[in-house]
Amino acid sequence: MNPRARLIGDGIENPANAKALAEAARMFAVPCGFRDSRGLAGHLPGLPTVDTAALLGAGGPLVAVDNTPGAEPVYRTERLHSGASIVVGNERRGIRPDVLRAATRTVQIPMPGRGVNTLNVATAAAVALYYLLDAHGRRHVRAPRPESHRPAVLFGAPRDHVEAGSSLRSAAAFGWQSVTVDDREKVWFGTPRPVRNEARAAARSHRNPLRVLPAGDGWASMPGCRTVVCGPDLDGPPLHRAELTGPGTLLVIPDGDWRPPPDAERARVAVPGVAGRYRLLTGIVLAEAARQLGARSAKASRPARRGLSYGSGLELAAPPDTDLVQPWELLRY
Ligand SMILES: C[S@@+](CC[C@H](N)C(=O)[O-])C[C@H]1O[C@@H](n2cnc3c(N)ncnc32)[C@H](O)[C@@H]1O
Structure with missing residues (x-):
């Protein structure tokens, strides 16, 4: 000990x-x-x-x-x-x-997300222990303009509904507005969530839902995409020394024995004890990616001007099978 x-x-x-x-x-x-x-x-x-x-x-x-x-x-x-x-x-x-x-x-733990401002307590403990006890020699922080370097995130075959939900809560709290889930274990899409109907009703009125997208075939072979797989048993630099951000970067956080594509970069989540459950792993990886992104500058975080924006165009184009998850629903995890 x-x-x-x-x-x-x-x-x-x-x-x-x-x-x-x-x-x-x-x-x-x-x-x-x-x-x-x-x-x-x-x-x-x-x-x-x-x-x-x-x-x-x-x-x-x-x-x-x-x-x-x-x-x-x-x-x-x-x-x-x-x-x-x-x-x-x-x-x-x-x-x-x-x-x-x-x-x-x-x-x-700084929470740049809009709508979810806390982590699950065990996730918060794992993130705090990672930085208070370890993570020496960290990479520099990228700010300004962190949002242009925010990586896409894919959860690789989570095996448990609550772990998946808690990981989505972390993603929203660390500022992601969409996450892709390879749901081959069928824990998220198509499974009844107790408050799902309420969530659907509220989706029209709430301003900051998390978009959860199902991973289609071929996600790993997007041209020009740099894939970084993060996990406890991988060969590669420690997480906090690996480059986790940048345009065209896809962070993959696999659960269990999900196999990474052969050409992917790897980052090791090195811990002195045993590998923990999925929410703890995703919390540490997302925290480190958020740390490397850095805080938005005051100028960048000024309220947007009224009228059409690039963001509103994206919203209109959201794919039809996107699952909109409300911030208050994520607080249950
Ligand atoms: C879900 S939080 C609830 C309490 C929180 N004070 C609130 O605003 O509602 C439960 C515990 O998780 C930990 N926690 C969750 N998010 C955190 C964060 N962003 N920074 C530090 N601790 C956090 C804290 O220990 C906190 O007491």
Whole structure:
């Protein structure tokens, strides 16, 4: 186990999120504990818990990971000293105020997306651990005009509906407006989603849906397209040293044993522990691509002029089998 840190879930209420959080900790070979103020142990016997005194009085640095005003971007923060407690918070309310007050540092994962401004808590933990514990020698940031370099993203055969949904939530939060899914495991298109009908009704009124496109045959052989496959078991430079952006770049994030095309570049998501579930992998890859893109300049983010624009032309031309997923629907994942 890595003595540098431990991961703490503060008031986590969804047992599935608690399991995913424990998996994020195993990815980075750190212990995981829970300050259980929501009766989680009743659903998960044997849950490792910490009480408030043990959390606040642990002695090492206390790092709060939350999107609170003034929190520093996790990409810029210094590496951690040993014995740090890295805390993530409740799915609806975030980290409790006593931890925020006592924290030696509060870090956030910048969310350039319109409409979705948080990640799933386990995804946020994996992204934070990636940058707080590792990712040395990172590539430079590209800004200005990051949007012209934003890569296309393809999710390669996700095997689970919730992992796919959570990964789409991350894509929207990191600023992607469309994602292609190779849905050969049939977990997304054509499967009933509980709120699907409501989503369809709201699609006409909501301004920032995520467009989810089914991958057609031949997506990998688009002329002039540079494909970068990102995964834990691939030969290639570490993710944060690989070029993940640029016009004509397609990032592929495969699930399971999905085979990359032979001419694709590869980037390795190197973690000290075990490879984690799909939402954790996609969260780290999308965070790193967003980091390399950099922030939009103030000039670039000025409100658009009224009238027809290139963007509105694209909207009209959206293919008929595009799935429009609403931001509030993604928050369920
Ligand atoms: C889904 S968030 C909900 C709370 C959040 N404060 C809000 O605005 O609704 C649950 C937890 O995930 C982590 N999290 C999610 N997105 C994050 C981000 N962009 N930056 C830092 N932490 C994040 C935080 O630990 C947060 O407490």
